[in-house]
Amino acid sequence: MYDEDDLSLLDVEVELASPLDQMEALTDESELPQVDPEEMLPLLEHPEPQQRMLAARAFCDIEDARAIPHLIRLLNDTCPLVRVSAAYGIGRNPSLDAVEPLIEQLSRDLNGYVRKGVVWALGNCRDRQSLAPLADALRTDIPAVRLWAASALAQMAGVGYDVVVGAIPPLIEALVQDSVAAVRSNSAWAIGQLCKELPSNVVYATAIDALIQAFAEDKDLGVREDAKSAILGVGDPRGLQLIETLEQEGWF
Template sequence: MDELIEAEPYALEVVDSPPDIEQLLSDLISGDVTRRMLAARAFSEIQDERSVPALIDLLADDCPLVRVSAAYALGRNPCPAAVEPLIATLLQDWNGYVRKGLVWALGNCQDARAFDSLVDALVTDIPAVQLWAASALGQLGDPRAVAPLATALKADPVAVVRSNCAWALGKLGDKEAGVPALLSALDDDDLSVQQDVREALNTLGYHYETDAADPFEIA
């Protein structure tokens, strides 16, 4: 199970012949749980809008492996109709791996309706979900995300979450609000976070000069 759920996103084995899309679409509604899971997993690599209705239905599947596969597949096949079901599942699914896939999918959908749920995931969920919630907020491009991302960058105890917050602040491109938060994180205890903060500042037009009196100068 760990090998399956840790893939970001799931990768299919390389095969010589192209996948049978019609068979995969049929397998999405199969009574066999393994067929449903493998078909949903296939659509994490294949884009076909015909898969979306069945994938939405699979978000309610009894098997968490099916649900997480469907979440990643919907992230690969983003659709406005999937946003509300993804949000609803995020709010109620007990499985952290499923929620991780859901926030990844919502980030790919880039739909403002997901904002509140993603902020809640950033603040309250487990680290594996928080880090993808941070990235998803960066992908949304909503300036309201700067404040919760800045707070998490400063206070979250998990380095990889702070790193993703830094990336997201750079992605949002809000110099006025984002730069002060990033500058305050330059002395983070974790070197990888410091590096991600520098890269985010570079993205925003601030270039690091090691010998300068003010090490960050705007481009």
């Protein structure tokens, strides 16, 4: 019996490991090459939910464009285990055709695990339509979904300059205000990834300021370290100088 309103089912402390962390492996790694897509494709339409789930999970390991229409349809499945498997399957087989169905499912699915899979898939699809729903998820959803929304926004780096600029403000807001340290850490990492795509302008400077503030002021050591890593990854001279100064002064 599934209680889809029980959002406490998601444990934030284990969400950083992998987007597939709550799903047991379909097979041992040594057996993965033996999974035959020709056998799995028909099972995506099987009347039994268990078979549909196993088939959808197979396409978390198999890349095959033929599965995409079936996986999109399974986003509406009555079984949440099928829906979450379909979302991760689309994440492994990203398609622009899946973006609108994913966005729609994100807005209406009551199951936190499903929404977490959906935001991961949206990030992998790398489409500008995903910016607004991912930003909204980062601001308003439960912690585990917010965590993956931050990571998904980092995937906007290659979509376009305007999309990168649009992704920075919600990430800064999360870095400064989110109550969960893991979400702040992921936001710091995502900002660092996006800053690499920005010229030295006011948006870039504002993002670096937020990273510097997190490095100097956040109460969580992990967040401070991730903000530092983001600054080092960008190679911003002002940020690097401040890190050196603070460390010489024994700030920590």
